[in-house]
Amino acid sequence: MRLSHLSLVDFRSYAGLELELEPGVCVLVGPNGHGKTNVVEAVGYLATHGSHRVAQDQPLVRIGAQRAVIRAAVHHEDRSVLLELEINPGRANRARVNRNAVGKTRDALGYLRTVLFAPEDLALVKGDPAVRRQFLDELLVARTPRFAAVRADYERALKQRNALLRSAAQLRRANRGAAVDMTTLDLWDGHLASAGAHLLAARLELVESLNPLVGKAYGTIAGRDTALLDYKPSFELSTGGGSPVDESAVHDALIAALNAGRKDEIERGMTLVGPHRDELALLLDHGHGPVPAKAYASHGESWSFALSAKLAAFELLRAEAIEPVLILDDVFAELDNSRRGQLAQVAASAEQVLITAAVEEDVPASLSGMRYRIGKGTAERLR
Template sequence: MRLSQLILHNFRSYADTDLTLHPGPNVLLGFNGVGKTNIAEAVGYLASHSSHRVSHDAPLIRHGEAQAIIRAQAHRGSREAFLEVEINPGKTNRARINRGSPVRATEALGILRTVLFAPEDLEVVKGSPTVRRRLFDSLAVQLHPSLGQIGQDYGKVLRQRNALLKSIRHQGFTPTHESTLDVWDTQLAQVGGRLLRARLDVIAALRPHLSQAYEDLSHSVRTARMRYLSSLTGHDEDSEERAAAHSSHPETDISALENASAEQLMQQILEGLQSVRKKERERGITLIGPHRDDIHFSLDATPVKGYASHGETWSYALSLRLASYRVMIDDDPQPGAEPILILDDVFAELDARRRRRLADLTTGAEQVIVTAAVDDDVPESLLSNAYRVTSVDQISHTTRTEAEQVDHE
């Protein structure tokens, strides 16, 4: 899978730009702040309809504009498609496929697949549960595009239910509230069961590839592991101590859920909501559901968060992305269907050995997009096709020799 053309209109710092891309590596070189990452972000957004840098769309629009548009000529084996996504903050995003009539943006999900590595990946390991949930949900949507709508529906129901609980907390509980909560419970359980099943499937698919990727990248004798922590089995994201204690008993986590069907998970969520209803009325928030869950990462039995070294943490984060790449290939092994790899300013964070290992592990990908501020950070094997990004108005093809001359000036 690859792009041959990328067109940006009012996306981030770009008013209008038209970039030609080639099979194999495409390296964007330039100082920080000139717009390299914006290009990588646009390609990732075209595939997942989400950004690796922000959680909502408003920052993606060029200052003073109301809308941004990303267009691209995509190739998947012998098939081609011209994609267009309109980003409309506060409104429904729209898409066009092969210059057809506008449709809901979610209908274009699945045509393009990407795996994006970025410095923000450290937050997947070190940051909040929200960041981890977003990673797994994004991968699930790329594998099964219909889940994009499921995630949106879950968010809408959750907001409505939380608004009702807050109203109850401040105004008091009435019999009418009871029946209304029953309705929201059913809706939350219906979409929540499907979302939870999708996450568990992603975990199961990633697990063997994660351990192999970590071994390949770090040459460590320790095994990278992960498991799901669910509010259905007692996980409470508001209590780090409880979460840490809970993580020492893996048999109470994913093993209790991984064999359940979506319908069975729906029933468990519904029962869980009913069991904590009094507590929810007191606190004014929904305490059971996928939005309260987390993923626990470890090396052997040792948690990565708070215990792993900087190098181990980086290797783990990169291994998650490499595992995602392998899962997508397993999902569609047809020639030309492998996802585009995006390496956004990653090499600057790695030592020389890890740089070489990462470059070697990406060899053979149909298309790789790399951004870097320092030319020497990029392994030479990836510099066959490079661009010098001087500003949003000036992107020019360069050569290895020219890149070295710039570094010495």
Template sequence: MYIRELDLRDFRSWSELNLDLNPGIVLFVGRNGFGKTNIVEALGYVAHLSSHRVNQDAPLVRQGTSSARVSATAVNQGRELTAHLLIKPHAANQAQINRTRCKTPRELLGVVKTVLFSPEDLALVRGEPAERRRYLDDIIATRTPRLAGVKADYDKVLRQRNALLKSASSAMRRGYGDTEGASALSTLDVWDTQLASLGAQVIAARLELIDQLTELIPAAYEGLAPESRPAHIAYKSTIDVTDREVLEAVMLAELGAKRQREIERGISLVGPHRDDVELHLGTAPAKGFASHGETWSYAISLRFAEFQLLRSEDSDPVLILDDVFAELDAKRREKLVKLAADVEQVFITAAVDEDLPENLIPMQRFEIGVEDTDSGRISILRTPDKSPTEEDTAAPRIEEKEHGESDKAGDEDV
């Protein structure tokens, strides 16, 4: 897969951006804060319907504007689709594929597939369980968009159940003998049933993914840090997952067992929203015991495994390396370069050329600057496009394959 065209309007620091892109390595160079990461963030948002930097949509919309638009034309094994996404912080986002308006933005999932390496990946190892849950859920949504809907429905039921636990806690403590308490407990029964049904599907999908990553992640880690302790992962759940055929019944029973504690605390204590992925090095947890280098190796291994899994099922996802070379030593830079060697398209951002490996020759290069306007500072392209010269092509390069171009499909703004 490669992105043939990327258009932004009022996305973060970009008032407008139009890029005609080719397969191979696409390089964005610009000082920190100039907006290069905003470009790859926009592409990642179309792929995952979320940002790797923030949890809300409001920061994605340029100050003083009401919405942002991202359009990406992806070519996948000769088939071309354009995904349009209108981001509205105070209303529902709108999506469109070519000229067809989507009922929900989730229909965009799978049109664009990306795997992103970024400094924020350290949080996968050092951060809270939510980071690791999101890692799993993003991969699941990319591979099986239907399950993204299941996860969204689960989150909705969870919010409603938590709201009931908080608002009707006093009534529920009085039990079924009280009219108000009986009504609240009956409603809680309904939410329990729905939460167990949806939660079991989420857990089952995560367990299946863990099965597939169990060998990929340790192998990737050993390749990066052969001198280190072996890596292994495990899924830690709030329910017994020994028998995957009865997850729904087990979760419903656990909700019953924890009901009194949940009523007292006003929060749901059982379900995939409280699960975690345990990352180990040898017999010790990686979090808190891994060195800085081991943490980086583990984080890269998680992304390596994600990329390899998606590649094995379809064409290459677009590989995004966002400001990571400056953070890595020579050995880990070399490993990333090897990964990028035969990928159909790679987006790389860097503050300065000195951060890049010497043998990395881009097919396209864009230099990012800023400009002060009446509406504030915006990002601009200083150099629209720079393709390799004949002298460049004589040097070692990562991407040397020839690719054909497809005709642009008709599209229109969302």
């Protein structure tokens, strides 16, 4: 998979930008603050409908503009697609495929797949569980785009259920503890458990597939095979010791957990169990048993683990014949020579890799290819 052209209109610092791209390596060079990351952020956003830098869409639109547009020509095997996303803060975004509008923006997912590694990815190790859940869910959608709808169904059920729990708590307090009709809540329990079981079963399968790749990548980068992932549901669940995940069993276990915790949930006005509360533990074993990387990893080990997770995602997609565009956003300057070399080997093998760097010397010499010098709102091709 690769891009041959990228067009930006009113995205971040760019009133307009047109970039011609080729297979292989493309390096965007320029001083910090001049817009290198804006370019690769746009590519990542087109692929995932999310930014690796901000949670809201408003900062993505150039100051003074009402909307932003990202447009790209995407090639995968013998298919070519013109993909377009219009970002409208405060309103629904719009997507087009080959200039034809799609019913829902998520229908445009899957045409472009990326794996992006950036300094912000240190939060995979040091950040909150939500960061690690997002990592899994974005990879799920990259593998199987229909999981975007599963996530949306789960989030809708969660929002409705939380609203009912808050209302029930207020009503119970107003009635001094009198019983409250829970019929509607029972209905949303079913919706939450149905979507939640589908999502959770897929996450468990994904972690099982990722684990050997993470261990291999970490062993290559750090010199020892001691990294592993451990998915921890927020409720009691038996995964069957390596056998395929039984989605119906997950559903029943989640329903049981919701029923058991209903009193506490009404008191707190929120759903306390489900995929939105699960944790992905990143573990290191220094020879005395696995320990959480978040608490025990050094700065270098944390970088190695974050890099290993992203490289594992890249290799998993590649093994499934989904060659993603690899994006390396200002990371070579953060790595020592050994880690630079390992990352460069993977990058050199990618069909297309986009790299940003403040100075060209930060990029290993083995990664030769086209170069753009990025100025404030401009891009000049060097070679």
